[in-house]
Amino acid sequence: MAEPARKIPSYADLCAVPAPLVAEIVDGELVAQPRPALRHAHAASSLGGDLFSPFQRGRGGPGGWVFLFEPELHLGADVLVPDLAGWRADRAPDLAAPWTALAPDWLCEVLSDSTRTLDRVRKLPLYARAGVGHVWLLDPGARSLECYRRQEGGWLLVAAFGENDRVRAEPFEAIELELAGLWGTPP
Numbered sequence: 001m002a003e004p005a006r007k008i009p010s011y012a013d014l015c016a017v018p019a020p021l022v023a024e025i026v027d028g029e030l031v032a033q034p035r036p037a038l039r040h041a042h043a044a045s046s047l048g049g050d051l052f053s054p055f056q057r058g059r060g061g062p063g064g065w066v067f068l069f070e071p072e073l074h075l076g077a078d079v080l081v082p083d084l085a086g087w088r089a090d091r092a093p094d095l096a097a098p099w100t101a102l103a104p105d106w107l108c109e110v111l112s113d114s115t116r117t118l119d120r121v122r123k124l125p126l127y128a129r130a131g132v133g134h135v136w137l138l139d140p141g142a143r144s145l146e147c148y149r150r151q152e153g154g155w156l157l158v159a160a161f162g163e164n165d166r167v168r169a170e171p172f173e174a175i176e177l178e179l180a181g182l183w184g185t186p187p
Helices: 011-015 038-057 116-130
Strands: 022-026 029-033 065-069 073-075 078-080 084-088 106-110 134-139 144-151 154-162
Touching: 011 022, 022 116, 038 065, 038 084, 038 106, 038 134, 073 116, 078 116, 106 116, 116 134, 116 144, 116 154
Parallel strands: 106 134
Antiparallel strands: 022 029, 022 078, 065 084, 073 078, 084 106, 134 144, 144 154
């Protein structure tokens, strides 16, 4: 006997998920998770802060970017919420809109025990299919950063860093970042 057809969740289903859960539609499945823990939020906030001044404001760096924390991305049938996303300013999304269908040029997922498999196994292929140029996977538990560039057939790992490394990685190689401050302890 054939299994019944699976109901594809709608945007209304996603919007009906109660706060404070973060809801996404990932490859036809509604996924809801609690808000990130403080270590996760600290890592995302710290990285965003390090990138904002030189790359969005042009202070000590080249400028030319727009960054958003947890933007709602409508990429085909998927509705995804990365921890950080950046667009080159000349192709930035409409900031007055509640969400965007414009794939970021770069994004970062902060990994945790509850999101690691979702981010790596399920969302990375969707980001490649949508045309995201670069993905960084920041793991506060492992104190590591992996930097990927989209290429034909998927992702190429272009750099990996750990613990207290200094980072120059595409697409932000114009400045040096310090990982030590991202982990929630003084560098």
